[in-house]
Amino acid sequence: MGGGILSLKKIGHYHSGRVQESSNALYANGYSMEKNDVLVKKIYDEIFIEINRIVNVLPTETVLDIGCGTGELLSRLSNIAKNVIGIDLSEEMVKLASQKKLNVILYNGGTLPFDKEKFDCIVVNSVFANLPSLEIASHLIEEAHRVVTKNGRILISAIHHPGKTGMPTHAGNWRTHLKKLLGLQQPIHYYSYKYSFFLKEFDKLDFSQISYFPCKIQHESLRGKYHVLLKNWR
Numbered sequence: 001m002g003g004g005i006l007s008l009k010k011i012g013h014y015h016s017g018r019v020q021e022s023s024n025a026l027y028a029n030g031y032s033m034e035k036n037d038v039l040v041k042k043i044y045d046e047i048f049i050e051i052n053r054i055v056n057v058l059p060t061e062t063v064l065d066i067g068c069g070t071g072e073l074l075s076r077l078s079n080i081a082k083n084v085i086g087i088d089l090s091e092e093m094v095k096l097a098s099q100k101k102l103n104v105i106l107y108n109g110g111t112l113p114f115d116k117e118k119f120d121c122i123v124v125n126s127v128f129a130n131l132p133s134l135e136i137a138s139h140l141i142e143e144a145h146r147v148v149t150k151n152g153r154i155l156i157s158a159i160h161h162p163g164k165t166g167m168p169t170h171a172g173n174w175r176t177h178l179k180k181l182l183g184l185q186q187p188i189h190y191y192s193y194k195y196s197f198f199l200k201e202f203d204k205l206d207f208s209q210i211s212y213f214p215c216k217i218q219h220e221s222l223r224g225k226y227h228v229l230l231k232n233w234r
């Protein structure tokens with residue numbers, strides 16, 4: 001979609017969808033596993049080490065965590081850099097993250113509320129699979145690109161192996177029905193992406209370097225998925 005502007009109708013529809021799936025989102029974010037705090041911390045420690053191995057955040061840098069959820073990565077990023085902001089579409093998530101005294105903003109799904117080229121580093125972890133359409137995914141990439149500095153970097157993580165075919169996994173398909181039938185409390189992943197989707201999107205913008213990094217995380221929910229690092233040299 002050109003111009004990065006979503007219609008209000010679409011945003012409204014998206015919002016109501018997000019409310020309905022908030023319990024899934026909480027599960028996805030590890031929050032509903034809070035009873036097993038130690039496990040959640042262990043997984044996020046592992047995810048964070050892997051992410052930071054790739055983006056290598058410096059203490060002086062300004063960092064944005066898009067779709068920060070309850071702030072598991074945001075809090076770890078905040079331990080390293082001074083200027084770290086999280087943003088999320090879900091009121092529930094923003095509430096939970098701010099209770100942890102993290103710097104977090106509620107997002108309306110449209111233009112990111114930041115000036116262009118504000119952030120040295122942008123992290124978008126485990127968000128893309130939850131986006132309900134390629135249009136919204138494309139919009140998020142455009143907005144991240146607008147607010148990242150020249151020479152900055154954007155990391156989109158927990159993306160499937162580029163060699164695998166991207167399959168739309170929209171709610172309503174057999175996987176969702178099966179989950180319901182079996183009473184599984186797992187998050188609904190709408191979309192996995194074809195590598196060509198990212199290439200096309202980045203081509204439209206002026207990213208000069210795109211790299212896939214194999215994900216070393218051993219936890220079963222992330223094993224076999226890949227990070228994407230985009231270096232933005234304009």
Ligand SMILES: C[S@@+](CC[C@H](N)C(=O)[O-])C[C@H]1O[C@@H](n2cnc3c(N)ncnc32)[C@H](O)[C@@H]1O
Pocket residue numbers: 018025028029066067068069070071072073087088089090093107109124125126127130131136140
């Ligand atoms: C699976 S959780 C991941 C949370 C966090 N990034 C983490 O790694 O723990 C996905 C998050 O993305 C948020 N989200 C979904 N669509 C979004 C969008 N368009 N913009 C910002 N956040 C979004 C959801 O509200 C949810 O908190």
